[in-house]
Amino acid sequence: MDIQQHILKLRDELNEHNYNYYVxxxxxxxxxxxxxxxxxxxxxxxxxxEFADEHSPTQRVGGAITKNFxxxxxxxxxxxxxNSYSKEDLLDWEARVKKMIDGEIQFVCELKYxxxxxxxxxxxxTLLKAITRGDGVQGDDVTANIKTIRSVPLRLKGDYPPRFxxxxxxxxxxxxxxxxxxxxxxxxxxPYRNPRNTASGSLKLQDSAEVxxxxxxxxxxxxxxxxxxxxxQFESLEKAxxxxxxVPEAATLASSTAEVLEFxxxxxxxxxxxxxxxDGVVVKINDLHQQEELGYTSKSPRWAIAYKFKAxxxxxxxxxxxxxVGRTGAITPVANLEPVELAGTTVKRASLHNADQIExxxxxxxxxxxxxKGGEIIPKIIAVDLTKRPVDSQPTHYIEHCPECGTELVxxxxxxxxxxxxxxxxQPQIIGRIQHFISRKAMDIEGxxxxxxxxxxxxxxxxxxxxxxxxxxxxxxxxxxxxxxxxDNLINGIEDSKSVPFERVLFALGIRFVGETVAKKLATHYxxxxxxxxxxxxxxxxxxxxxxxxxxSVVAFFNSEQNQNIIERLKRHxxxxxxxxxxxxxxxxxxxxxxxxxxxxxxxxxRDELKKMIEDNGGKVSSSxxxxxxxxxxxxxxxPSKRTKADQLQISIISEYEFKNLLK
Ligand code: AMP
Ligand code: ZN
Numbered sequence: 001m002d003i004q005q006h007i008l009k010l011r012d013e014l015n016e017h018n019y020n021y022y023v024x025x026x027x028x029x030x031x032x033x034x035x036x037x038x039x040x041x042x043x044x045x046x047x048x049x050e051f052a053d054e055h056s057p058t059q060r061v062g063g064a065i066t067k068n069f070x071x072x073x074x075x076x077x078x079x080x081x082x083n084s085y086s087k088e089d090l091l092d093w094e095a096r097v098k099k100m101i102d103g104e105i106q107f108v109c110e111l112k113y114x115x116x117x118x119x120x121x122x123x124x125x126t127l128l129k130a131i132t133r134g135d136g137v138q139g140d141d142v143t144a145n146i147k148t149i150r151s152v153p154l155r156l157k158g159d160y161p162p163r164f165x166x167x168x169x170x171x172x173x174x175x176x177x178x179x180x181x182x183x184x185x186x187x188x189x190x191p192y193r194n195p196r197n198t199a200s201g202s203l204k205l206q207d208s209a210e211v212x213x214x215x216x217x218x219x220x221x222x223x224x225x226x227x228x229x230x231x232x233q234f235e236s237l238e239k240a241x242x243x244x245x246x247v248p249e250a251a252t253l254a255s256s257t258a259e260v261l262e263f264x265x266x267x268x269x270x271x272x273x274x275x276x277x278x279d280g281v282v283v284k285i286n287d288l289h290q291q292e293e294l295g296y297t298s299k300s301p302r303w304a305i306a307y308k309f310k311a312x313x314x315x316x317x318x319x320x321x322x323x324x325v326g327r328t329g330a331i332t333p334v335a336n337l338e339p340v341e342l343a344g345t346t347v348k349r350a351s352l353h354n355a356d357q358i359e360x361x362x363x364x365x366x367x368x369x370x371x372x373k374g375g376e377i378i379p380k381i382i383a384v385d386l387t388k389r390p391v392d393s394q395p396t397h398y399i400e401h402c403p404e405c406g407t408e409l410v411x412x413x414x415x416x417x418x419x420x421x422x423x424x425x426x427q428p429q430i431i432g433r434i435q436h437f438i439s440r441k442a443m444d445i446e447g448x449x450x451x452x453x454x455x456x457x458x459x460x461x462x463x464x465x466x467x468x469x470x471x472x473x474x475x476x477x478x479x480x481x482x483x484x485x486x487x488d489n490l491i492n493g494i495e496d497s498k499s500v501p502f503e504r505v506l507f508a509l510g511i512r513f514v515g516e517t518v519a520k521k522l523a524t525h526y527x528x529x530x531x532x533x534x535x536x537x538x539x540x541x542x543x544x545x546x547x548x549x550x551x552x553s554v555v556a557f558f559n560s561e562q563n564q565n566i567i568e569r570l571k572r573h574x575x576x577x578x579x580x581x582x583x584x585x586x587x588x589x590x591x592x593x594x595x596x597x598x599x600x601x602x603x604x605x606x607r608d609e610l611k612k613m614i615e616d617n618g619g620k621v622s623s624s625x626x627x628x629x630x631x632x633x634x635x636x637x638x639x640p641s642k643r644t645k646a647d648q649l650q651i652s653i654i655s656e657y658e659f660k661n662l663l664k
Contacts, residue, residue, distance in 0.1 A: 003044065003048055003051070003624055004048075004051050006044065007041065007044050007045065007048070007051050010037060010040060010041040010044070011041065011053070011056055011057055013037065014034070014037055014038060014041060014057040015057055015153075015154070015155060017029055017034055017037075018057060018060075018150055019153070019157075019244055021034075021150070022150040022151040022217070022246070023151050023153075023244065023245070023246045038057065038058065040623055041056070041057065041058055042058050043621060043622050043623040043624075044622075044623055044624060045058055046620070046622060047595070047622035047623065047624050047626050047628065047629075048624070048626065055126050055127065055154040055155050056154075057154070059147055059148075059154070060147065060148055060150060060212060061148070061209060061212050062144070062145070062147070062148040062207070062208030062209040062210070062211055062212035063208060063209050064144040064208045065206055065207055065208070066142075066144055066145070066206055066208070067206060069140035069141055069142060069204065070140070070141040071134070071138050071139070071140060071141075072129065072131050072138060072139065072140070072141045073137065073138045074119060074131060074134075074136070074137060074138060074139060074165075075121065075165060075225075076165055076224045076225070077136055077137055078117065078119055078133045078134075078136045078139070078167065079136060079296060079299060079300045079301055080136065080299055080300050081112075081282060081300050081301070081304055081305065081306040082297075082300045082304075082305050082306065083280075083305075083306050083307075083308055084305050084306065084307050084308070085307070085308055085310070087257075087261060089305075089307075090257055090260065090261070090283070090305070090307060091257060093283075093305045094257050096302070097285065097294065097302070097303070100293065100294055100302070101290050101293050101294065103290075104255075105255075105285060105286075105287075105290070106232075106253055106254070106255055106285075106286040106287065107253070107254045107255070107259075107260055107283050107284065107285065107286060108232075108233045108234050108237075108251060108252070108253060108254070108283070108284045108285075108286045109251065109252050109253075109254050109259075109260055109263040109264075109281055109282075109283055110221055110248070110250065110251045110281065110282045110283075110284065111248060111250045111251075111267060111271070111274075111278045111280075111281060111282070112278055112279055112280040112281055112282045112306055112307075112308075113169040113171050113219050113248075113276065113277070113278055114169075114171070114195075114196050114276075114277040114278060114279045115169040115170045115171035115172065115195070115196055115199040115200070115219075115276075115277075116132065116133075116169065116170045116196075116199050116200035116203055117132070117133040117167065117168070117169055117170075118130055118131070118132060118133070118142075118146065118167070118168055118169070118170050118203070118218065119131045119132075119133070119139070119165050119166075119167050120146070120152065120165065120166050120167075120168070120218075120220075121163070121164075121165050122156060122160065122163065122164055122165075122166065123162065123163045124162060124163075125155055125156040125160055126154065126155050126156070127143070127146075127147065127152065127153070127154050127155075128143075129141055129143045130142055130143045130145075130146035130147075130152075132203060136299075140203075140204070142203045142204065144208045145202070145203055145204075145205060145208050145211040146170075146203070146218070147208070148208050148209075148211045148212035149170065149211075149216045149217065149218050151217050151218050151246040152218045153243070153244040153245060155244075156243040156244050157242070157243055157244045158242050158243055158244075159242075160239075160243045161225060161227070161228050161229070163225060164223055164224065164225035164228055165223070165224045165225055166220050166222065166223050166224070166240060166245065167220065167221065167222040167223075167224065168218050168219050168220035168221055168222070168245075169218070169219050169221070170199050170200070170202075170203060170216055170217070170218050171195065171196075171199055171216070171217050171218075171219060171276045171277070172195040172196075172198050172199040172202070172214065172215065172216055172217075172276070173195070173215065173217060173275040173276045174195060174275060174276060174277070175215075175275060176214070176215030176216075177192070177194075177195040177198060179215070180192065180198070180214065180215075183515065185326075186436070186515060187512065187513050187514060187515040187518075188326075188327070188328035188330070188510075188512040188513060189513065190330075190416070190417065194277075195276065195277055196277060198214075199216060202214050202216060217246065217276070218245075218246060219246055219247070219248050220240050220245040220246060220247050221237065221247065221248075221251075221282075222236070223236045223239070223240060230288060231287070231288055231289070232286045232287055232288060233284050233285070233286050233287075233288065233291075234251070234253055234286055236288075237251050250267070253286065254283075260281075260283055263281060264281050264307055267281060267309075268309055271309065272343065278309070279308060279309060280306050280307050280308040280309050281306070281307045281309075282304060282305070282306050282307075283304065283305050283306075283307065284303060284304040285303040285304070290303065291303040311372050311373070312342055312343040312372065312373050313342075313370055313371065313372045313382070314340050314341070314342050314347075314370070314371055315368050315369065315370050315371070315385055316337050316338045316339075316340040316347075316368070316369065316371060317337065317338040317366070317367070317368055317369075318335055318336070318337060318363065318364070318365055318366065318367050318368075318369050318381075319336050319337065319338055319365070320336040320365060321333055321334065321335060321336070321352065321358075321363075321365060321396060322334050322336055322403075323399055323403045324428075325402060325403065325404050325420055325426060325428040325429065326428070326429075326432060327428070327429060327432025327433055327435070327436060327510070328419070328429070328432075328512055329419045329420040329421065329422070329423065329426065329429050330417045330418075330419055331399070331402070331409060331417060331418040331419065331420065332351065332352075332353070332354075332417070333351075333352040333353070333354065333355070333357075333358060333398075334349055334350070334351060334352065335349060335350045335351070335352050335363070335369070335381055336348065336349055337349060337350060337369070337371065340371065342371060342373055342379060343373045347371060347373075347379050350371055350378065350379045350380055350381050351378050351380065352381065353416070354416040354417050354418070355398040355411075355416075355418060356416060358396055358398060359398075361381065361383065361384055362384065362395070362396075363381065363384055363396060364384075364389070364393045364394060364395060364396050365393075365394075365396070366389075366390050366393055367384045367385070367388070367389055367393065368384070368385040368388040368389075369381045369383070369384050369385065370382050370383045370384075370385065398418070399418075402420035402422060402426060404420070404426055404427055404428050405420065405422050405425055405426040405427065407420050407421060407422035407425075407426065408421075409421075423560070423562075424464075424562050427457060427458075430457055430463060430464065431453060431454045431457050433464070433465065433510045434453045434456075434457065434462065434464070434465050434468070435450045435453050435454075436508065436510045437465040437468075437508045437509070437510065438450075438453065438465075438468075438497075438508075439508075441504070441507065441516060442504060442505075442507055442508030443497040443500050443504065443505070443508045444497070444500065444504075445468075445490075445493040445494055445496075445497050446489065446492075446493040446496070447486065447488075447489030447490040447491075447492065447493035448468075448490050448493055448494065452479070452482075452490070455479055455480065456471075456476075456479070459479065461475055461476070464562075464566050465508070465566070465570075466566045466567075466569035466570050466573070468494050469494060469498075469569070469570070469573035469575070470573075471490075471491065471494065473487055473488070473491055476490060476491070497575070498573065498574045498575055498576070499576065500575075500576060501523075501576055501579075501580060502523050502528070502529075502576045502577060502578055502579050502580070503519050503520045503522075503523035503524070503579075504519070505570075505575055505576055505577065506519040506522060506523050506529075506532075507519035507520075509557070509567075511553055511554055511557045512553045512557075513549055513550045513553045514550065514553070514554065517545070518545065518546065518550060521543060521544060521545055521546065522543065522546070522554070523579060524579070525543045527578060527579050528577060528578030528579065529567060529571075529577040529578065532554070532558070533558040533564075533567075535554070535555070536555065537551040537552055537555050540554055540555070586613070586616050586617075587616045587617065588616075588617045588618065588663070589617065589618035590617045590618060590662070590663060591614060591617040591618045591619030591662070591663075592618035592619070593618075594619045594620070594630040594631070595619070595620045595621075595622050595628050595629050595630050596614050596619055596620065596621055596622070596629070596630060596631050596632070596633055596659075597621075597622055597623065597624065597625050597629050597631075597632045597633070597642070597646075598610050598611060598614075598621065598632075598633050598635075599632060599633070599634055599635065599638045599639060599642050600634050600635030600636050600637050600638035600639075601635045601636045601637055602635040602636075602656045603635070603636075603656065604656055604657070604660075605656060607635075610633065610656065610659070613659075613663070617663060625642055625645045625646050625649065625651060626649070627649055629646075629649070629651050630651070630652075631651065631652050631653070631654050631659070631662075632646045632651055632652070632653045632654070633653075633654055633655070633656060633659050634653045634654070634655065635655075635656060638653075
């Protein structure tokens with residue numbers, strides 16, 4: 001098969017797997033196999049830029065940077081929807097519709113997804129542009145970002161019209177949202193408030209590679225265009241599905257308002273089981289000719305109406321405001337409520353976020369407050385019932401001192417949160433930092449859990465993570481719930497952690513804003529902790545993906561004498577504070593600018609090892625031979641066509657041993 005055909009075949013295959021995975025939720029190959037094929041395609045495309053295609057599945061990883069989003073006029077205006085809140089509202093709407101059109105009416109009931117609206121234009125089966133709603137007449141061109149969303153087809157299937165717009169909603173499912181927040185909390189950033197704002201914020205990120213990392217989805221519900229030969233809304237949904245779009249399955253036909261109400265009642269309860277947020281139902285007239293007859297008001301179609309679910313709300317008494325201190329010293333005020341039932345769970349606490357929020361609500365102990373469960377997982381207080389405020393109520397004074405250690409709190413300019421600056425002496429910060437140090441993605445210390453860490457700190461056996469390495473069996477064995485075996489496990493686990501590689505140690509140190517990826521970048525760049533500790537903010541920002549905020553945080557960390565001592569102790573105990581010597585020795589830029597093709601079976605190394613050696617030394621691996629190939633490394637059973645090609649282009653064929661000589 002020739003190269004071009006092979007590329008096309010791989011693209012088709014990968015598109016199909018993407019579709020199975022992201023649209024149907026039914027993957028048919030493992031993630032590993034998918035990655036292998038994607039890498040193969042990437043290598044082929046790299047070696048053959050003449051076959052590049054902006055709609056290739058390799059484009060999903062993003063990379064395009066948009067400094068300013070271009071404003072584009074929509075081909076067809078994007079309207080908003082009229083809202084209704086009751087059965088009566090719906091009946092009124094139905095009556096208005098019936099006055100304007102004759103004949104039978106059928107409705108389509110759909111869920112109203114809460115995200116960011118988007119209009120996608122397809123031409124000849126490929127995505128041409130993606131525009132935000134904006135003011136309805138014109139929006140922003142966010143095509144580069146939208147392309148990274150796996151459920152947006154880059155190429156359509158089946159029998160699609162030559163050109164059309166399709167509208168939908170970009171949503172962030174709860175699961176992905178929570179995961180993003182866990183990662184943010186891990187590096188000491190404030191969590192995002194709700195999936196909807198995070199979804200719409202994502203569309204305007206400048207770096208599309210960043211968007212690619214977010215688990216966004218695109219749900220479609222409307223096709224617009226000329227000569228589409230569609231006759232009903234329901235048919236549109238089915239067609240869109242057949243062309244490869246993700247169209248939610250909930251959409252249902254109804255022939256009376258009674259049936260519409262059944263749909264609403266059903267989803268009012270079951271919406272809590274959906275993977276993403278819905279805030280209501282959209283009822284549409286099914287027949288597209290009838291829709292045309294009904295037309296639009298100045299801002300919304302007459303042929304559709306939104307029914308908003310009532311956010312579940314209860315009122316209860318605020319008993320107390322307490323303050324939590326996080327690992328980074330951030331203070332979070334918590335409302336302790338008189339327990340109350342809400343959306344199927346008992347609510348006792350609600351987050352108050354920060355001092356501004358308390359001031360804004362003017363919330364006071366003893367107040368009766370309205371609690372709502374909206375997009376957030378944690379219920380929130382939306383207002384105070386002032387009619388029930390006790391006469392002797394006192395305004396809330398935000399605490400000025402840390403509830404744990406008594407240190408005066410600080411609040412940096414531009415930040416919402418107060419902080420306890422007592423980095424080295426505030427117990428929840430100390431415990432939190434050590435808990436982070438031992439966690440799975442960091443030092444992964446087996447036999448030691450978060451509760452034991454808290455106990456060890458409270459018993460004064462450890463005060464920072466370097467103290468773990470001097471813990472003695474006799475000290476630990478007396479602790480609550482510890483026995484001979486569990487103590488051995490703990491001590492052995494700590495010992496084993498001395499072989500954890502530098503990049504993970506760096507993450508484990510808990511430097512604010514230094515997450516896993518940043519730690520890896522810094523480790524590779526600086527090679528050891530001494531170099532990193534000496535780096536200035538100016539040095540640091542020259543490293544790929546490191547901005548001033550991270551840089552300043554790193555510098556501040558190493559400026560602290562206490563941290564310097566801790567690191568000194570870690571070093572003494574044999575914790576890895578430099579990139580493994582072997583790894584370092586195997587890295588160079590000797591092969592920079594050279595491209596290798598690896599073919600056949602080898603004696604001394606596997607193909608993957610060989611490829612890694614090439615990359616570690618600055619070379620490039622390609623899967624096919626071209627004029628740009630510097631060497632072909634041939635093992636046993638090298639394909640005859642490759643050999644012919646190499647001969648034709650006069651490219652040297654070398655053995656694995658000759659290759660190793662190149663590195664010497
Ligand atoms: P609103 O923003 O309240 O005027 O509501 C209109 C918005 O609802 C539209 O712009 C869409 O983004 C959104 N929407 C969500 N789901 C649907 C749906 N199934 N049909 C139509 N619009 C929807
Ligand atoms: Zn404190």
